[in-house]
Amino acid sequence: xxxxxxxxxxxxxxxxxxxxxxxxxxxxxxxxxxxxxxxxxxxxxxxxxxxxxxxxxxxxxxxxxxxxxxxxxxxxxxxxxxxxxxxxxxxxxxxxxxxxxxxxxxxxxxxxxxxxxxxxxxxxxxxxxxxxxxxxxxxxxxxxxxxxxxxxxxxxxxxxxxxxxxxxxxxxxxxxxxxxxxxxxxxxxxxxxxxxxxxxxxxxxxxxxxxxxxxxxxxxxxxxxxxxxxxxxx
Amino acid sequence: xxxxxxxxxxxxxxxxxxxxxxxxxxxxxxxxxxxxxxxxxxxxxxxxxxxxxxxxxxxxxxxxxxxxxxxxxxxxxxxxxxxxxxxxxxxxxxxxxxxxxxxxxxxxxxxxxxxxxxxxxxxxxxxxxxxxxxxxxxxxxxxxxxxxxxxxxxxxxxxxxxxxxxxxxxxxxxxxxxxxxxxxxxxxxxxxxxxxxxxxxxxxxxxxxxxxxxxxxxxxxxxxxxxxxxxxxx
Numbered sequence: 001x002x003x004x005x006x007x008x009x010x011x012x013x014x015x016x017x018x019x020x021x022x023x024x025x026x027x028x029x030x031x032x033x034x035x036x037x038x039x040x041x042x043x044x045x046x047x048x049x050x051x052x053x054x055x056x057x058x059x060x061x062x063x064x065x066x067x068x069x070x071x072x073x074x075x076x077x078x079x080x081x082x083x084x085x086x087x088x089x090x091x092x093x094x095x096x097x098x099x100x101x102x103x104x105x106x107x108x109x110x111x112x113x114x115x116x117x118x119x120x121x122x123x124x125x126x127x128x129x130x131x132x133x134x135x136x137x138x139x140x141x142x143x144x145x146x147x148x149x150x151x152x153x154x155x156x157x158x159x160x161x162x163x164x165x166x167x168x169x170x171x172x173x174x175x176x177x178x179x180x181x182x183x184x185x186x187x188x189x190x191x192x193x194x195x196x197x198x199x200x201x202x203x204x205x206x207x208x209x210x211x212x213x214x215x216x217x218x219x220x221x222x223x224x225x226x227x228x229x230x231x232x233x234x
Numbered sequence: 235x236x237x238x239x240x241x242x243x244x245x246x247x248x249x250x251x252x253x254x255x256x257x258x259x260x261x262x263x264x265x266x267x268x269x270x271x272x273x274x275x276x277x278x279x280x281x282x283x284x285x286x287x288x289x290x291x292x293x294x295x296x297x298x299x300x301x302x303x304x305x306x307x308x309x310x311x312x313x314x315x316x317x318x319x320x321x322x323x324x325x326x327x328x329x330x331x332x333x334x335x336x337x338x339x340x341x342x343x344x345x346x347x348x349x350x351x352x353x354x355x356x357x358x359x360x361x362x363x364x365x366x367x368x369x370x371x372x373x374x375x376x377x378x379x380x381x382x383x384x385x386x387x388x389x390x391x392x393x394x395x396x397x398x399x400x401x402x403x404x405x406x407x408x409x410x411x412x413x414x415x416x417x418x419x420x421x422x423x424x425x426x427x428x429x430x431x432x433x434x435x436x437x438x439x440x441x442x443x444x445x446x447x448x449x450x451x452x453x454x455x456x457x458x459x460x461x462x463x464x465x466x467x468x
Contacts, residue, residue, distance in 0.1 A: 001467070001468050002465055002466065002467050002468070003464075003465070003466040003467075003468055004463070004464070004465055004466075005462075005463070005464040005466070006461070006462065006463045006464070007460075007461065007462040007463075008459055008460070008461050009459065009460040009461075010458060010459050010460075011458065017264065018460075021260055022260070022462070023258070023259060023260060023296075024257070024258050024462075024464075025257060025292075026255055026256070026257060026285065026288075028282075028285050030251065032464070032466065047262075048262075051260065051262050051296070054260075055296045055297070058259075058292075058296070059293055059296075062257075062285070062289040062292070062293075063289070095466065095468075097468060146468065187463065188461065188463045191461075192459075192461070195459060220467075222465075222467025222468075223467070224244060224245065224467055225242055225243065225244050225426075225429060225467070226241075226242070226243040226244075226252075226464075226465065226466055226467070227240070227241065227242050227243075227422065227425075227426070227463075227464070227465045228239075228240065228241040228256070228258075228462070228463070228464045228465075229238070229239070229240045229241075229421065229422045229461075229462070229463045229464075230237075230238070230239040230240070230258075230266070230460075230461070230462045230463075231236055231237070231238055231456075231460065231461045231462075232236065232237040232238075232239070232266065232329065232460055233235070233236050233237075233454075233456025233457070233458055233459065233460065234235050234236065234237055234329075234331060234380060234456075
């Protein structure tokens with residue numbers, strides 16, 4: 001069995017820097033966590049906020065703090081630091097080899113899309129608040145078994161907003177259904193194609209920062225080697 | 235221009251967990267840093283040490299602390315925490331978009347191999363101590379311009395030790411020269427092939443944890459999208 005994680009990230013048109021931050025951290029009890037934060041607004045101000053929130057979350061998680069507590073800590077930190085005036089969405093996707101589960105922590109109005117091993121599409125869309133502005137904000141936590149055939153798609157609101165200016169609004173669950181369930185795509189292809197559709201809807205000029213993270217559990221006899229690749233246009 | 239970074243990581247034969255830790259962190263002023271730590275010995279004890287050192291380094295760097303100071307802080311932290319009795323190698327590879335350079339920080343007896351844009355192979359092998367055991371230990375810092383054709387290969391000592399039991403000792407610079415300068419390989423292929431040669435020399439049963447990190451700057455008209463892929467066998 002092998003876990004594939006892929007991320008594709010584009011910046012709002014004509015702003016150099018994405019306001020979204022993605023961090024990865026090894027879990028001290030085994031496994032990995034990915035933290036995806038979208039800071040309010042765009043550009044440098046958003047980047048500073050998303051960096052602050054992501055940093056707090058990974059610092060906690062690197063010390064073995066559980067996901068839900070790390071998300072609460074990130075909220076409390078931003079709320080205290082900015083006096084409740086600035087918000088950010090926060091998603092944590094963890095592969096926990098200790099418990100043998102995927103842990104999804106969500107502080108965002110965007111849903112998380114899950115494909116189950118029997119090809120059912122499930123939306124995690126319980127009402128959930130971004131961190132930073134409302135005292136005592138809690139994450140929505142979902143735990144899934146590490147099972148072959150499971151896929152998880154997490155995204156920031158730039159993906160949902162794509163094409164909102166034109167008549168065609170991006171139906172993300174339908175796109176995921178079509179791409180992932182009908183076709184045989186790996187995590188990177190799924191992330192890339194979702195992002196590409198959003199960019200197409202915005203005529204290549206995204207109106208907001210867009211980040212897509214895909215996790216997929218596949219039936220592959222691994223060689224025991226962990227691999228990571230990163231491509232960074234400059 | 236695009237920056238490719240690839241990592242391949244294998245565990246010592248018959249130990250579940252690699253004692254090497256790799257972490258990635260976004261630089262608050264733009265860019266990314268990769269921290270690779272090899273804790274003394276192997277298995278859980280080594281993992282705990284490498285995690286401790288990597289965590290300290292990324293915590294500093296996430297707050298904007300410069301690479302050399304982060305490496306010194308990681309040393310001081312381990313030296314203080316373990317009373318100078320435990321060592322770890324520490325390499326930091328940073329893509330600093332603010333200064334437009336690659337910053338290499340090295341606390342390891344293993345060299346870093348650099349391929350320059352004119353296909354010269356350069357060994358960064360100034361004497362350098364691992365962190366943790368000798369008071370005041372400093373990193374060797376090298377800064378390179380972000381120039382197309384540059385490649386950097388960083389590895390932990392498990393790669394050098396491969397095959398040491400048999401008669402064939404792994405000549406890493408020669409292998410890099412052959413693979414990277416003669417052939418057209420991307421960062422992931424270069425990391426994979428170096429690791430594969432080491433595994434072959436050890437008959438598929440590595441005597442130590444092995445990690446290889448390759449950074450390559452290529453001439454590719456990017457689409458402005460950052461991409462990351464990770465594969466984790468479980």
